[in-house]
Amino acid sequence: MATRWGICSAGKISHDFMVAMKTLPPEDHQAVAVAARSLEDAKKFAKRHNIPQAYGSYEELAKDPNIDVVYIGTIQTNHLNSCLLFLNAKKPVLCEKSLAMTTKEVKEILACAKKNNVFLMEAIWARFFPAYREVRRLIAQGEIGDVKMVRSEFGLSVLPLPRLELKELGGGALLDIGLYPLQFSLMVYGGEKPESIKTEGVILDTGVDETLVVTFKFTNNRMAVFTSSSGLQLQNDAIIVGTKGLIRFPTHMWCPEVMVVNGKETKYPLPEPHLPLNFVHSTGLRYEAEEVRQCLLKGMKECPIVSHADSLLLAEVKEEILKQVGVMYD
Numbered sequence: 150m151a152t153r154w155g156i157c158s159a160g161k162i163s164h165d166f167m168v169a170m171k172t173l174p175p176e177d178h179q180a181v182a183v184a185a186r187s188l189e190d191a192k193k194f195a196k197r198h199n200i201p202q203a204y205g206s207y208e209e210l211a212k213d214p215n216i217d218v219v220y221i222g223t224i225q226t227n228h229l230n231s232c233l234l235f236l237n238a239k240k241p242v243l244c245e246k247s248l249a250m251t252t253k254e255v256k257e258i259l260a261c262a263k264k265n266n267v268f269l270m271e272a273i274w275a276r277f278f279p280a281y282r283e284v285r286r287l288i289a290q291g292e293i294g295d296v297k298m299v300r301s302e303f304g305l306s307v308l309p310l311p312r313l314e315l316k317e318l319g320g321g322a323l324l325d326i327g328l329y330p331l332q333f334s335l336m337v338y339g340g341e342k343p344e345s346i347k348t349e350g351v352i353l354d355t356g357v358d359e360t361l362v363v364t365f366k367f368t369n370n371r372m373a374v375f376t377s378s379s380g381l382q383l384q385n386d387a388i389i390v391g392t393k394g395l396i397r398f399p400t401h402m403w404c405p406e407v408m409v410v411n412g413k414e415t416k417y418p419l420p421e422p423h424l425p426l427n428f429v430h431s432t433g434l435r436y437e438a439e440e441v442r443q444c445l446l447k448g449m450k451e452c453p454i455v456s457h458a459d460s461l462l463l464a465e466v467k468e469e470i471l472k473q474v475g476v477m478y479d
Contacts, residue, residue: 151179152442155216155240157207157231159185159194162245163222164424165431167198172420172435177442184210197424207231211238218268218441221245224312225319232258232269241268243441247324247467248460250478255464259457268445270437270452271460273332277436279417280408281336284389284396287410288337294393299337299373301330301402304360304383313379314355321357321476323467327377329403330387331470332463334365334373337389340459343367346466350474351380358476404430 154170156163163183170178180200185191188205195203204210210219211234218241221231229249235242236258248271249255262269275281288296303326307313314320323331335341343365350361360378367373376383387402388395394411408415419432426432444452451457471477 151175151177152445153215153217154178154180154438155210155213155219156180156183156194156200156222157210157219157235158222159183159190160222160224161427163194163220164198165426165428166220166222166434166438167200168422168424168426169432169434170438171423172432173439178438181215182210182213207234211235211240216240218243218445220272220438225250225324226317229254229258233261236261236265236267236269239265239267241441241445243270243272243437245272246328247271247319248464250319250324252461252464252468255461259461262450262457266450268441268450269457270441270444271455271463272437273328273455273459274434274437275329275332275403276336276454277440278405278433279436280398280405280415283408283415285336287396288389288391292394292410293389293391293396295371296337296389296391297371298390299334299388300375300390301333301373301387302376302383303327303329303385303403304376304378304381306380306382308359308380310379314353314357316356316478319478320355321471322377322379323358323361323470323476326379327358327361327363327375328463328467330375330377331363331466332459333387333402334375335459335462335466338367338371338373340456340462341367342462343373343466346469346473348470348473352474352476356476358471358474361470361474363470401430404433406430 182202184204191203221244345366365373387398397409398405
């Protein structure tokens with residue numbers, strides 16, 4: 150049977166998620182309902198994506214008995230309440246990153262999932278791209294020897310943009326853009342917590358970060374450095390340096406179609422979208438959707454590729470980075 154999806158929010162990322170889902174077999178994935186803050190918005194979204202049911206509140210979606218899993222695409226400041234709503238309704242959840250605004254909120258969400266014995270995953274879509282899967286395999290098999298350095302960056306010149314400028318909307322580059330090079334560093338080092346974290350940054354008048362440069366030191370003198378920015382267009386590449394070689398993403402390090410291993414290039418083309426996308430390479434959201442289906446079919450409550458421990462570590466490291474540059478969220 151198909152995995153029946155409920156879509157929470159009729160915004161841009163939910164649109165892209167639906168476009169990506171249409172690249173998967175309909176016998177495996179079906180969107181059966183969508184909810185928005187207004188019924189009119191939900192109906193427009195449902196019509197555009199051929200979804201049979203539209204709701205004007207998230208509570209109605211939570212009560213729908215025909216849903217196997219909910220995709221939460223609301224703004225970050227709403228993630229806590231949305232996750233708790235659906236988890237307490239015994240609905241498995243795939244929640245967009247960042248899972249929550251603070252470590253305290255992440256812990257509350259994880260505890261709720263455990264209490265209700267329900268599947269929960271933070272939607273770090275990058276980790277499910279074919280190139281990322283190959284990176285993990287290459288590192289595990291020692292293809293480039295012992296990893297000693299990771300360098301990555303993600304910067305876009307998108308300001309002014311309220312979603313990235315205003316604290317009350319969950320603004321700041323790290324929670325939105327910087328999460329990708331951050332999670333990349335932690336993934337390469339197997340989910341290990343850094344021994345030390347050093348951060349320098351540029352803070353906007355609104356009290357959120359615009360540009361950050363972060364240096365990690367892990368055990369055995371292994372290093373990582375990343376840059377994130379909402380005000381600068383960067384190269385957006387990533388490099389992993391080992392004792393026997395080098396892996397490189399020349400561009401789009403958060404959603405790569407190309408990977409270079411010791412000079413040899415491999416391409417991982419994405420399927421074409423049937424509707425215009427809001428964000429680059431968004432048909433790659435298909436990979437995390439399929440991963441969720443496989444986890445649910447196996448009766449799993451979390452995904453080992455983005456585990457609950459991974460989400461907690463990300464939250465703790467993000468909070469420390471922001472604390473060092475004076476950014477705090479209530």
